[in-house]
Amino acid sequence: xxxxxxxxxxxxxxxxxxxDACMHFLKWYxxxxxxxxxxxxxxxxxTHVVKLFPVxxxxxxxxxxxxxxxxxxHDHGIEPWVLVTILIGVAVVILGICFCCIxxxxxxxxAKDSKKVVDLKSVQLLGSSYKxxxxxxxxxxxxxxxxxxxxxxxxxxxxxxxxxxxxxxxxQNCFSVTVIQAEDLPALDMGGTSDPYVKVYLLPxxxxxxxxxxxxxxxxxVFNETFVFKNLPYAEAMNKxxxxxxxxxxxxxxxxxxxxVKVPLCTVDLAQxxxxxxxxxxxxxxxxxxxx
Numbered sequence: 001x002x003x004x005x006x007x008x009x010x011x012x013x014x015x016x017x018x019x020d021a022c023m024h025f026l027k028w029y030x031x032x033x034x035x036x037x038x039x040x041x042x043x044x045x046x047t048h049v050v051k052l053f054p055v056x057x058x059x060x061x062x063x064x065x066x067x068x069x070x071x072x073x074h075d076h077g078i079e080p081w082v083l084v085t086i087l088i089g090v091a092v093v094i095l096g097i098c099f100c101c102i103x104x105x106x107x108x109x110x111a112k113d114s115k116k117v118v119d120l121k122s123v124q125l126l127g128s129s130y131k132x133x134x135x136x137x138x139x140x141x142x143x144x145x146x147x148x149x150x151x152x153x154x155x156x157x158x159x160x161x162x163x164x165x166x167x168x169x170x171x172q173n174c175f176s177v178t179v180i181q182a183e184d185l186p187a188l189d190m191g192g193t194s195d196p197y198v199k200v201y202l203l204p205x206x207x208x209x210x211x212x213x214x215x216x217x218x219x220x221x222v223f224n225e226t227f228v229f230k231n232l233p234y235a236e237a238m239n240k241x242x243x244x245x246x247x248x249x250x251x252x253x254x255x256x257x258x259x260x261v262k263v264p265l266c267t268v269d270l271a272q273x274x275x276x277x278x279x280x281x282x283x284x285x286x287x288x289x290x291x292x
Contacts, residue, residue, distance in 0.1 A: 157186070157282070158184065158186075158279075159185070159186060159258055159259035159279070159280035159281070159282065160182055160183055160184040160185040160186065160219075160246075160258070160259065160279075160280050161182065161183055161184060161277050161278060161279050161280060162179070162181075162182045162198075162244055162246065162261050162277070162278055162280060163180040163181050163182070163183075163275070163276070163277045164177065164178060164179055164180055164244060164261075164275070164276070164278075165177075165178040165180060165273065165274065165275040166178075166242070166263075166268065166270065166273070166274040166275075167273050167274075168234065168237070168270035168271070170234065170271075172230075173230075173231055173232055173233050173234070174228050174229065174230050174231075174232065175228070175229040175232045175237055175270075176226055176227070176228050176229075177200055177210075177226065177227050177228075177229070177242065178224070178225070178226040178227075179198045179200065179212055179223040179224075179225050179226075179227075179244065180222070180223065180224060180275075181220070181221060181222040181223060181224070182196060182198070182220065182221050182223075182246060182280075183219075183220045184219065184220070185219045185220070185221075185246070185258055185280075186219075186258060187219060188248040188256050188258065189217070189248070191217065193217040193218060193219060194217075194218070194219060194248045194258070195214050195215065195216050195217065195218075195248055195249040195250070196214070196215055196218070196219075196221050196246055196247065196248060196249070196258065197211060197212050197213060197214040197215065197246070197247055197249055198211070198212045198223060198244055198245065198246050198247075199211050199212075199243075199244075199245045199246075199247065200212075200227050200242070200243070200244055200245075201243055201245075202229065202240045202241065202242060202243070203240060203241040203242075203243055203262075204240070204241075208229060210227035212225045213225070214249045234270070237265050237270065238265055238266045239265075239266070240265050241262055241263065241264045241265065242262070242263040242264075242265060243260060243261070243262050243263075244260060244261040244262075244263075245257060245260045245283075246258045246259055246260065246280060257283050258280065259280030259281055259282055259283065260280065260281060260283055261278045261279075261280060261281065262281070263278075
């Protein structure tokens with residue numbers, strides 16, 4: 001029976017504590033209501049409300065408008081706390097309206113300031129677009145500079161072309177060069193023709209030189225002449241450059257060189273017979289000229 005007795009005591013204590021809390025709340029709640037109402041009246045300066053609740057200072061400094069509030073509530077047939085709640089609600093609504101008005105005014109000011117900022121930005125964008133129109137892009141300038149006009153390109157003079165054949169004998173260490181023909185040579189004589197012939201030699205020593213026959217008054221000579229460089233090991237041949245130098249024969253003056261073809265032997269496969277055409281190139285300096 002001890003356990004029910006203890007639980008009964010605990011229940012009685014909880015009930016007593018709850019009732020005490022309710023008594024304290026009922027005792028101090030009106031004072032809390034009146035304090036809030038007095039603060040609202042003093043901040044909002046509601047003179048008409050103050051007239052309804054005359055304030056009489058006492059020696060202890062507190063405001064005694066509780067009887068007037070109770071009387072007003074009694075006249076309207078409502079509880080005092082309901083009247084306080086209504087007054088607080090009215091004050092909250094008035095504060096909300098004031099807050100909305102102030103916020104709207106600030107929004108209008110911000111909108112005006114933002115319009116001014118947008119106008120400045122638009123002016124800046126207009127200036128940048130105008131600058132882009134006036135000043136072209138550097139990449140476009142570079143592309144235009146790298147691409148010259150077709151009219152300014154220098155004309156390349158065609159000197160004709162030469163056909164030849166190369167053969168190497170590994171057993172005899174002999175290198176055979178055949179000058180077959182030339183085509184489309186330029187005219188260097190007064191009659192509109194040339195007297196071409198070809199000189200064949202190896203660089204860099206130029207010890208052994210061969211020369212074809214002169215073909216009179218033609219721009220498309222056919223030579224079909226073969227020259228042999230004997231005792232030329234393959235390893236030594238890889239370090240040499242074969243030169244075909246075409247000249248225009250002149251009996252009474254210096255022979256004019258039409259052009260030349262240079263073939264580095266290290267760039268060709270001498271294990272096979274090579275027969276090909278090559279364009280004549282202009283001569284740079286006197287290094288490739290052999291004039292007798």
